[in-house]
Amino acid sequence: MNKSISLILFLLVIFAMKNGTVYANTSDFPQPFEEILPEIGYVAVEEALEDAEQHLKKELKLPIRLPPITFSNHPTETKATRENLLEDVVIDLLRPQMEKVIEDYYGTASEIGTICEKIIDIKKLDHPGSWLFETKLEFTTYTGAHNPLDIFTVALKKDWDTNGWIIQDYKVKKFNPNKKDKCRSPV
Template structure:
């Protein structure tokens, strides 16, 4: 009889423990926490959300910069004024802060005109004959910034950005190659 009571108590305790764990809020690791709080989620979820918002397919480049990333997160920004809708994707490395690469994509109707910027810009030709604009956000007073390649394809404006501290690894030619991997 004592054996049956012991088995019953064990099963009852395990059931309560498993039920409480199933209903618990998932623990978000500290590195991801600020991103999750800002609305970031998986790249696939964010991509689907932006495609639904804009009612059209959004393709991403196949290639990535030749570096390691520990995290890739995305969010779909839905501007209520319908002026700054954007898919934002962050590729990050938890231990190497300079391993930072972004893909930002917005509908062509909401494109940003980078031509008017005062920054030094260079033009590049993509394989399909379209133009890409390359520039940097580094200033003499800044300690860092981003090297950026902007181009338009399939009704979207793409902005590929990489941390300027790794410009020797991720050159403009690498960014152009990434842009050319978009079909």
């Protein structure tokens, strides 16, 4: 009984408050994000990086990496065989060296992605059972919506004298849009 009286009183109060005239603003448009975000403390990445560098008095590098996958609306034609899976793993493990080569050549790895990665050659060094290798891989760099730039061929080595994989050499040739190379997609 008390609940129903409380509910009736609540509804009467609401009705009494709504019994007035309501005015609408004819220019009631939402505030753009460009105005809202700075009000709550947002700053662009470049501005925040510059502020941090000035505060710390040293240059900072942000880890920018584009996804190493080809975006498409059709599935890959690369079969999920053991060999293809292992090739994908090797390419993924060598990605830091690929990024070093890209940064060395372009001066930055920012906003530069890779496509058509493939292992051209791989061989074991020293003796069977060792963990020493030499490999050569090829990939195409791109920027934007897959605007190809160059084709890189990179020679890498892991032996007794190195701590991990080292870049032995790399060659770069301009991407030729008229040449129809077979592009290997990841599995």
